[in-house]
Amino acid sequence: MSLSDDFNTFCNDILLKNRADMETSAGEIAKKLNNVYYDLSSEKEEHMYIVGSVGRESAIKGSSDLDLIFDLPNETYKKFDNYTGNGQSALLQEVKDHLKERYPKTKLRGDGQVVVIEFTNYTVELVPGFKQSDGKFKYPDTHDGGSWKKTDPIPEKEESKNFDIETGGNFLNFCHTIRAWKNKKGFKFSGLLIDTLVYNFFNDNTSYKAVGYDAYLEVLKELFNYLKGLNKQQSYWYALGSNQHVYNTDNGNFIDKAKEAYEEIKDLDEESENINDVLRNLLGTEFPKKEVATEQANLYKGLYTRKYRNTEEFIERKFPVDIRYNLVIDCKVTQDGWRDQWLSAILKQRGLLRINKKLDFYIDYTDAPEPYDIYWKVKNEGEVAIQKDCIRGQVIRTNNKHQKERTDFKGPHYVECYLVKNNVCVARARINVPIGNF
Incomplete structure (x- = not known):
């Protein structure tokens, strides 16, 4: 097999495998909350939004978080906004208690801005939100006595989908690849920041938007070269689609890791004898091994x-x-x-x-x-x-x-x-x- 075939295999092997299971969980949560807050007995989709990496379709095999927003009625907002004390904390507690009725044997907790549901192979982080006229969501923050904040994830989902179509699938393939690299090398790198920086890279290097798998090694080199050239002191980047701030929360550690990765592959090409070994060391064991010639294998x-x-x-x-x-x-x-x-x-x-x-x-x-x-x-x-x-x-x-x-x-x-x-x-x-x- 060629290196092009190996990249094709790798990109398919690291796709998220349990999305259907996650969607089922989202539907069951929506059913419970729709029954409580809207008197809808069996509605599994209305008012529920799958967001985060799963929503943007940039999550990969092994992803452990499912981010959800459930749109609550405005009357519920008024009720908790008028609370004496931390109404935001009381809201999280109420939503958690309702979900505990649905999942009595599952560990649940209210955690700052979300209700956390710990399933066996992944964790749901549910934001109880209130959709605004501009499409953004108001949500509770329990810290410092409680406050309301806003988030805007829907344009991020839409832009991710549209840009992936524009790039013929290359955008999400490299969002997935960078996640695989992060998981192999073992460092924090937020999903939204990964997607934003890969998005910026393709917009800055438009000639790579339409390439095939035969050019993926070159694109990977240039993507690492791009990441290593970013400013470690930069406080934030503007998220794709929404222009929300995506903060540099780990002091730009990913930039140092990108420098190391670039040094490892910069001089390699498809004919390099150890190319697959290097890529497996960078991206994980899902990247195929190089076939060994029969004579060498027998020896x-x-x-x-x-x-x-x-x-x-x-x-x-x-x-x-x-x-x-x-x-x-x-x-x-x-x-x-x-x-x-x-x-x-x-x-x-x-x-x-x-x-x-x-x-x-x-x-x-x-x-x-x-x-x-x-x-x-x-x-x-x-x-x-x-x-x-x-x-x-x-x-x-x-x-x-x-x-x-x-x-x-x-x-x-x-x-x-x-x-x-x-x-x-x-x-x-x-x-x-x-x-x-x-």
Whole structure:
């Protein structure tokens, strides 16, 4: 298969798989609220709006959030606007209590501006809103004593749909691709900001609007080049369709990640021997492996079949991956008679570890709220790992913030850590462990 075919396969494989299930949930929620607030007994679509990434159709496989707005009657607004105290909080509580009747065994909570419903594989964030004459929605904010704010998601949905048609599907394909990159590399990058910046990129580079899959590598390079050139200090961008402010909430971390990605692929082309491996490392295991020539495959099989077992596992095969939080891991390196070192510092100096070092991998920082499960993966790579039949690579739940190891043999090893909430991987981090032969 050609690289063009591989991009085609990848773009289809990462599409959102459970949209029908999400739409069913939205319909059941709408049915309950329509019955309560409008005396409609079985209406599943009226007054309900699917918004966010799912509404813009830019969500991908593994997406863990379904954003909804339910349009409540104006009489309900007047009732809670006239409250003494925090009427916004009282509104969230009332809506939550009504939905608890429909979902008595499901965890629900009011959280700032939304009612959260935690289903098994995704979370619904429902905004109880009031549609205004200009099409915007007024919604409650419980912070600082309570207030009403406005949001304008419908033009964002419409522009996303129309622009995808204008670009022959390229717009959403690259919105999906950037999400896959974010999930693989493990950093926060809001969905609306992704869609807005991809939208801006295609408007600034109109020659790419009508390209086919054979040009996707070139477009990906230029998209990373575009992202890495943005200003980390910029406070916000204007959202596609609505021109609402989309804030730079993570200090432009995505810009540094884009610089790294661009450096990885800038000199590669379709004929590069390792192109698929690089793209799998950037975009995830859904990107196809490169077919190995029969002669080379037979040689590899003859060398390693008797000794080598592929025990590697992938977090993507165990849980949906939707990175929503930051996670940083480091490693304390010790050996009797030697001063303690930190692996992050050794990597910055492009150093190598010696044999017989004790390694204490640990979670250095995360902004993910507990509770969550902690999984670790230790992967040995290189010729020695294959000869010793010790590549490891299993994804193991330990619920321990530390993972103890030691340096036994040379090779380009690595360790990954994953945080899993509500059966979704919401944070991941990786650190390389280069061991030399001293």
